[in-house]
Amino acid sequence: MTHDAPVPRYPPIPHDPPVPQDPSVSRYPPAPDELGDLEERDPGLARERTTLAWTRTALSFAAVGGVILKKEVVPGVIILCAAPAVWQLGRVSHHLPGRLKLVTATVVAVALAALLVAILA
Numbered sequence: 001m002t003h004d005a006p007v008p009r010y011p012p013i014p015h016d017p018p019v020p021q022d023p024s025v026s027r028y029p030p031a032p033d034e035l036g037d038l039e040e041r042d043p044g045l046a047r048e049r050t051t052l053a054w055t056r057t058a059l060s061f062a063a064v065g066g067v068i069l070k071k072e073v074v075p076g077v078i079i080l081c082a083a084p085a086v087w088q089l090g091r092v093s094h095h096l097p098g099r100l101k102l103v104t105a106t107v108v109a110v111a112l113a114a115l116l117v118a119i120l121a
Contacts, residue, residue, distance in 0.1 A: 062080060065079030082113060089103060
């Protein structure tokens with residue numbers, strides 16, 4: 001059985017749009033893979049997700065520092081002091097020329113601090 005009309009990719013919507021005169025134009029919205037990358041559709045979302053990720057990381061540092069502070073004061077204070085630094089690092093402008101070096105240096109410093117805490121504790 002052959003059909004002249006294309007088979008819709010989505011179930012019909014209550015108010016089906018009219019069939020366009022140009023056969024290359026679909027009356028249905030494009031499939032998600034045809035829309036391209038999420039970043040291309042709304043470039044602001046990637047920055048928002050990155051900011052939220054840095055905020056979650058800083059909150060995690062604060063929570064872990066608070067838990068460690070109950071048992072060991074010095075390592076807990078070190079980790080608690082890292083939380084605002086991590087949060088502020090996530091708020092640095094994305095267009096700052098040395099941002100990547102700043103992020104790298106901060107991550108290395110936090111990792112070294114964690115290593116020292118692990119060795120000394």
